[in-house]
Amino acid sequence: MSQLNRLTEGGLIDRSKPLKFTFDGKRFDGFQGDTLASALIANGVSLFGRSFKYHRPRGVLTAGSEEPNALVELRSGNRLEPNMRATTVELFDGLIATSQNRWPSLNFDVMSINSLLAPILTAGFYYKTFMWPASFWEKVYEPAIRRAAGLGKPPEGFDPDHYEKAFAHCDVLVIGAGPAGISAALAAGRAGARVILCDENPLLGGRLLSDMQHINDMPALEWVRGATIELENLPNVKIFRRMTVFGLYDHGVYGAVERVSDHLDTPPPFQPRQRSYRIIAKRAILGSGAIERPMVFGDNDRPGIMLGSAIRTYVNQFAALPGRRAVVVSSSNDGLRTAEALKNNGAEIAAVIDSRNGDVIQRAFGGKRVQAIQVRDKNGGIRMIECDLVSVSNGWNPSLHLTCHLGSRPVWEESKNAFIPGKLPQGLAVAGAAQGNFTLQEALDDGLRAGNEAAELVGFSPINFAVPSAEPDKYEHKPVWRIKTSKGKCFVDFQHDVTDLDIELANREGFKSVEHMKRYTTLGMATDQGKTANVAGLAILGEVSNRSISEVGTTIFRPPYTPVTLGAFAGHHTHNEFRPTRLTPSHQWANERGAVFMETGLWMRAQYFPQYPGENWLEAMIREVKVTREAVGVCDVSTLGKIDLQGEDAATFLDRIYTGTFSTLPTGRVRYGLMLREDGFVFDDGTTARMGENHFLMTTTTAGASKVMAHLEFCHQVLWPELNVAFTSVTEQWAQYSIAGPNARHVLEKLVDPEIDISNDAFPYMACKSISICGGIKARLFRISFSGELAYEIGVPNRYGDALIRALMKVGKEFGIIPYGLEALSTMRIEKGHVAGGELNGQTTPLDLGLIKMVSQKKDCIGKKMSERPAFLEPDRPVLVGFKPKNRTTKLTGGAHFLNIGAKPSLDDDQGHVTSTAYSPSLNSWIGLGLLKNGKNRMGDTIRSVDFMRKTDELVEICDPIFLDPNGERLRG
Amino acid sequence: MDNLILNPKSPLEPYLVPGRYGVESTEAGVSLKEKRDFGLVSLTVFKDHYEDLSNSIFNEFGIKLLLNSEISRSEKICFMNIAPGQWLAYSEAFSVLDMIAKLEYAVGKLASIVDLSDARAIIELSGSNVHDALAKGVSIDLDESTFSTKHVFCTFAAQLSITFWQSDDGLRVNVAVFRAFGDSLLKWLIASASEFGCDVKI
Amino acid sequence: MRIPCPFCGERDSQEYAFLGEAGLIRPDPTADDAQKQFHDYVHIRKNTAGITKELWHHVHGCGSWIVVERNTLTHELFTSEYVSERLRELSK
Numbered sequence A: 001m002s003q004l005n006r007l008t009e010g011g012l013i014d015r016s017k018p019l020k021f022t023f024d025g026k027r028f029d030g031f032q033g034d035t036l037a038s039a040l041i042a043n044g045v046s047l048f049g050r051s052f053k054y055h056r057p058r059g060v061l062t063a064g065s066e067e068p069n070a071l072v073e074l075r076s077g078n079r080l081e082p083n084m085r086a087t088t089v090e091l092f093d094g095l096i097a098t099s100q101n102r103w104p105s106l107n108f109d110v111m112s113i114n115s116l117l118a119p120i121l122t123a124g125f126y127y128k129t130f131m132w133p134a135s136f137w138e139k140v141y142e143p144a145i146r147r148a149a150g151l152g153k154p155p156e157g158f159d160p161d162h163y164e165k166a167f168a169h170c171d172v173l174v175i176g177a178g179p180a181g182i183s184a185a186l187a188a189g190r191a192g193a194r195v196i197l198c199d200e201n202p203l204l205g206g207r208l209l210s211d212m213q214h215i216n217d218m219p220a221l222e223w224v225r226g227a228t229i230e231l232e233n234l235p236n237v238k239i240f241r242r243m244t245v246f247g248l249y250d251h252g253v254y255g256a257v258e259r260v261s262d263h264l265d266t267p268p269p270f271q272p273r274q275r276s277y278r279i280i281a282k283r284a285i286l287g288s289g290a291i292e293r294p295m296v297f298g299d300n301d302r303p304g305i306m307l308g309s310a311i312r313t314y315v316n317q318f319a320a321l322p323g324r325r326a327v328v329v330s331s332s333n334d335g336l337r338t339a340e341a342l343k344n345n346g347a348e349i350a351a352v353i354d355s356r357n358g359d360v361i362q363r364a365f366g367g368k369r370v371q372a373i374q375v376r377d378k379n380g381g382i383r384m385i386e387c388d389l390v391s392v393s394n395g396w397n398p399s400l401h402l403t404c405h406l407g408s409r410p411v412w413e414e415s416k417n418a419f420i421p422g423k424l425p426q427g428l429a430v431a432g433a434a435q436g437n438f439t440l441q442e443a444l445d446d447g448l449r450a451g452n453e454a455a456e457l458v459g460f461s462p463i464n465f466a467v468p469s470a471e472p473d474k475y476e477h478k479p480v481w482r483i484k485t486s487k488g489k490c491f492v493d494f495q496h497d498v499t500d501l502d503i504e505l506a507n508r509e510g511f512k513s514v515e516h517m518k519r520y521t522t523l524g525m526a527t528d529q530g531k532t533a534n535v536a537g538l539a540i541l542g543e544v545s546n547r548s549i550s551e552v553g554t555t556i557f558r559p560p561y562t563p564v565t566l567g568a569f570a571g572h573h574t575h576n577e578f579r580p581t582r583l584t585p586s587h588q589w590a591n592e593r594g595a596v597f598m599e600t601g602l603w604m605r606a607q608y609f610p611q612y613p614g615e616n617w618l619e620a621m622i623r624e625v626k627v628t629r630e631a632v633g634v635c636d637v638s639t640l641g642k643i644d645l646q647g648e649d650a651a652t653f654l655d656r657i658y659t660g661t662f663s664t665l666p667t668g669r670v671r672y673g674l675m676l677r678e679d680g681f682v683f684d685d686g687t688t689a690r691m692g693e694n695h696f697l698m699t700t701t702t703a704g705a706s707k708v709m710a711h712l713e714f715c716h717q718v719l720w721p722e723l724n725v726a727f728t729s730v731t732e733q734w735a736q737y738s739i740a741g742p743n744a745r746h747v748l749e750k751l752v753d754p755e756i757d758i759s760n761d762a763f764p765y766m767a768c769k770s771i772s773i774c775g776g777i778k779a780r781l782f783r784i785s786f787s788g789e790l791a792y793e794i795g796v797p798n799r800y801g802d803a804l805i806r807a808l809m810k811v812g813k814e815f816g817i818i819p820y821g822l823e824a825l826s827t828m829r830i831e832k833g834h835v836a837g838g839e840l841n842g843q844t845t846p847l848d849l850g851l852i853k854m855v856s857q858k859k860d861c862i863g864k865k866m867s868e869r870p871a872f873l874e875p876d877r878p879v880l881v882g883f884k885p886k887n888r889t890t891k892l893t894g895g896a897h898f899l900n901i902g903a904k905p906s907l908d909d910d911q912g913h914v915t916s917t918a919y920s921p922s923l924n925s926w927i928g929l930g931l932l933k934n935g936k937n938r939m940g941d942t943i944r945s946v947d948f949m950r951k952t953d954e955l956v957e958i959c960d961p962i963f964l965d966p967n968g969e970r971l972r973g
Numbered sequence B: 001m002d003n004l005i006l007n008p009k010s011p012l013e014p015y016l017v018p019g020r021y022g023v024e025s026t027e028a029g030v031s032l033k034e035k036r037d038f039g040l041v042s043l044t045v046f047k048d049h050y051e052d053l054s055n056s057i058f059n060e061f062g063i064k065l066l067l068n069s070e071i072s073r074s075e076k077i078c079f080m081n082i083a084p085g086q087w088l089a090y091s092e093a094f095s096v097l098d099m100i101a102k103l104e105y106a107v108g109k110l111a112s113i114v115d116l117s118d119a120r121a122i123i124e125l126s127g128s129n130v131h132d133a134l135a136k137g138v139s140i141d142l143d144e145s146t147f148s149t150k151h152v153f154c155t156f157a158a159q160l161s162i163t164f165w166q167s168d169d170g171l172r173v174n175v176a177v178f179r180a181f182g183d184s185l186l187k188w189l190i191a192s193a194s195e196f197g198c199d200v201k202i
Numbered sequence C: 001m002r003i004p005c006p007f008c009g010e011r012d013s014q015e016y017a018f019l020g021e022a023g024l025i026r027p028d029p030t031a032d033d034a035q036k037q038f039h040d041y042v043h044i045r046k047n048t049a050g051i052t053k054e055l056w057h058h059v060h061g062c063g064s065w066i067v068v069e070r071n072t073l074t075h076e077l078f079t080s081e082y083v084s085e086r087l088r089e090l091s092k
Helices: A036-042 A110-117 A136-148 A179-190 A220-233 A308-316 A334-343 A440-457 A500-508 A514-521 A534-544 A566-570 A587-592 A617-630 A650-657 A705-719 A744-749 A798-815 A822-831 B050-061 B096-107 B130-134 B179-196 C034-043 C085-089
Strands: A014-023 A026-032 A071-074 A081-085 A095-099 A164-175 A195-198 A237-240 A243-249 A253-258 A275-286 A290-292 A305-307 A325-330 A348-354 A360-365 A372-376 A382-386 A389-393 A396-398 A411-413 A418-420 A428-430 A491-493 A596-600 A603-608 A633-636 A642-646 A670-676 A682-692 A695-699 A726-729 A734-740 A768-773 A777-782 A791-797 A878-885 A897-899 A912-920 A925-933 A942-947 A952-959 B019-021 B030-035 B039-045 B071-073 B078-083 B086-091 B111-115 B120-126 B153-157 B160-166 B172-178 B198-201 C002-005 C009-012 C017-021 C051-057 C065-071 C077-082
Touching (some): A014 A036, A164 A179, A164 A440, A179 A195, A179 A220, A179 A275, A243 A275, A275 A566, A290 A308, A305 A308, A308 A325, A308 A334, A308 A389, A325 A334, A334 A348, A334 A389, A348 A382, A360 A389, A396 A418, A428 A440, A491 A500, A491 A534, A500 A514, A500 A534, A514 A534, A617 A633, A617 A822, A617 A912, A633 A798, A633 A822, A642 A705, A642 B111, A650 A705, A682 A768, A682 A777, A705 A726, A726 B039, A726 B111, A734 A744, A744 A791, A822 A925, A878 A912, A897 A925, A925 A942, B030 B179, B050 B096, B078 B160, B086 B096, B096 B111, B120 B130, B120 B179, B130 B172, B130 B179, B153 C009, B160 B179, B172 B179, C002 C065, C002 C077
Parallel strands (some): A014 A095, A164 A195, A195 A237, A275 A428, A305 A389, A325 A348, A325 A389
Antiparallel strands (some): A014 A026, A071 A081, A071 A095, A253 A275, A290 A396, A360 A372, A372 A382, A596 A603, A633 A734, A642 A726, A670 A682, A682 A695, A777 A791, A878 A925, A897 A942, A912 A925, A942 A952, B039 B086, B039 B111, B071 B078, B120 B172, B160 B172, C002 C009, C017 C051, C051 C065, C065 C077
């Protein structure tokens, strides 16, 4: 009962390994070596799915990755994969597959009612509908369209498998292991070149697996076997099976994906499911073969109508008979061979229709399976022929997709009735059917020649050996683009349900260019990229618009050749590994203390240190700010960029980079530095310390570190190579902590070695010094303050970073030390009106930020000229102000906009926006910094701060941005 | 201050857990350990002082400074040309202080000398599948026929800026990354080596 | 794309940051029409469709700024050199 269409002998399946699988809940038997399609065909199944738009019953058309119809959902749960082509799914024991796009079942699909709506659902119908009433769009049309659209469904949970990425290098990449590819690999491999040979199938051989041909007077498969053994034994050749080269990119780079474990129930331990490759090849040979063309006639989409080459594959490779009574229709001589293959394996041939002599197939009849076809002979006589299988062969399209990926257009070759590759990308050669040389002998010749040429071009000497010989053959073909007398729907693009009438409609409505026709009808835009549809489509377009095929031209292709799962592009970089994580020297210690972390770019920084479980960020921040300002706090500031500058011209260099003057900075002092972009906007800020005559240490913001480094390199290498200066990034060399608060000095005195004097006189505000601590450990001390308190930053070589934070906490205990995180750091700097990220947004100038005094008028620097543009001097330009809510308890929201009282919310009335907000424990109120038009003249004014997304509209009072200790007394104590 | 001692920690000390990762049934294809005792110093030559620098290095260390990303080695120290006019001096024999002192003495005025001994996490890899594991992120050709033991490589792999070089005999590869990214590099290396069996040692 | 670096050899484009047109000269800030010159220097580019010389920064490699001659239509590469003579000197 099972496998009623399985041939009792022959094929390349392994009958010693029977398999069980499930399709739409029904259990079936198959063998190792089957695809899902071949096994279902062997079991007599012909209905595989429902079409995209009309929900028509569909069966298998092809035997390869060009399959447009038989798309299934494979596996279940979190491994579910939609839109899998049954023709390429390798069968494994326990495989589960489900048909798509039908409800409630494949056999009875309610949506097939769409067929009745066909006259309305023509190409581009959605441009002319769903517009009225306007309110229906969001509530009615869009949800309905979403439910009806698409084919398969994605899985809901996380993929349990992992994926990998890798690079591979070779001299010669051979794409496709059919006769052309194998020949090329043999030639290049024997010559000694590093060769990678790959094929999308698990078996090498290409068409040789399906057509019973002979090479060197032996069965072609024996030749394949011998070649494979030889190639596998060559140390300079690597063979990848189940690998699709999906893209051709610039400079000899190829994208490929290897389906490492798709053919297994689960991946073996530590093996990825799939692995994507970037292959860098000096030369490549495309031996990707060709794809057969179907015919366009009435109801040509009935299950049981298949490509002749596919039928030969099912019969010869898989020992599966797709039908018992066949009509063979062909417009080429090779298509007629299907009759022989079927007859030799027990099928009855009801008729052979050779379209070259004028007989055509006009219409197919049958619902879930073809039952009869209607033929019209050259004299107009009509007859019906009963059948359950129709073989169609209408010539071949070279698989030249990769040749187009860099924009090259294929060329119509009249003598072959096919598009062949146009100007080839650098480094690529094409061999065999992929360039329109359709016979076996041509494939072998082309491959050998291409392999030898490639080997020679990379510096190897080809070995002379005889070309293998195949039986004499000629390709004779006269295409039939469509049968005009057909009634019923004549499908051109099966996957998108595009018919010949759609193409006529496109032409009538003015979409005459092949590019417009494609987008208007969606022909060629499905997951199969129109592999079995494009050429017929443009031929029909030519016919209805009175143009030749070469006048119409063809659309081209983009990668990927076949769909690639996103996991294969992500590889290892998913979830927490999506980006690398940068950890501070105190990270482990902070973790032990229960710190809550936040991401600052790639860094993980402590946001706050809850003192008891459940202390939220606001409570923790308030506590951390209070204790720091009343006693002492310590914060890890290692993430700020640090750049070591040395050289005779280091000072000059700094003068040109910063708005301020650093050549006048005495050794042992630190100065605030403001850096502009050349267009005059503030780029970054930091402090720079002079450690010696020709030795400076620059700091940058955390986010700006690498940008500033690149900027310095640009300025030195491009603008001023004559300057004698060298810079090195030392961000990672030093662990750096900020110790702030009235007790800061007391804490430090416990650590610095006895001979170091850090009294206020010896080490005043803005001093810097190389010191030693804890018995000789070298360190650097800087008296700078972001918080506005008496503060120091101490740097130690990073190996001591962990030990230092622990030591600080230990010796600081008697002074009430606590750690503080980013929240507290941020609040304190806002209280002091220091600009940071929100203000340094790339759209503010020194004048805007109240920092014009930092800009020396005595020298040029990067950005100085453009910072003086007339527009930047306009009086109503938004400038930095502070503000407080009129009502103390009101919370302020960042990003809110300023509006005058009574003004309508509009861009014209926009007065500026809020850049930073914080709850200030020092003032017991929310405070903020913002950019306000004409802000300097509006001190004391009351305006509104509005945020329509968060629905806030508060009255605020404008004030000086420095909320605390405006004279900086705490700093200098 | 009362006997407060600061104990150093290597970049991976908090994160590296020794043991066998991945496939266990065969001999490990990759062995991995962290380099914990080394000196790494950056030398950038000042303008017009290359000749003097070259001579001074030779006099002090017996090594000729090479160009074009080449490595010159002696038993105790090597100099790796990582950029035009810039070398990384690497030593497992000299202490950091010793190395800095020798360099300051020899070339103090001729080049900028910057200690980077704390700035990098360095992982040493060995085993028959090291190149296969690295090829999962490194876009440079690591085939025996072209992967040179005489050159140092700075590149981008697994979203990290790395510097790597081979031992003279080609049996070991050292991979250096910014210290703070050490754990990310370690995770990626172990993941890449798992299919071959990865032995992580202290 | 694979971009050749004069120091490191041919490398994947992931290692580089691209700036734009090469050969621009920073104007003299003391010139009479300095504002206009700086405006052009910062904002105006030829944006050639065809062979151009561009500045690339080998940020994840040796850190050199290089001038690459490239056809912006076909991505074909021609020459690749250090931006400054000084770097060339240090590599001979």
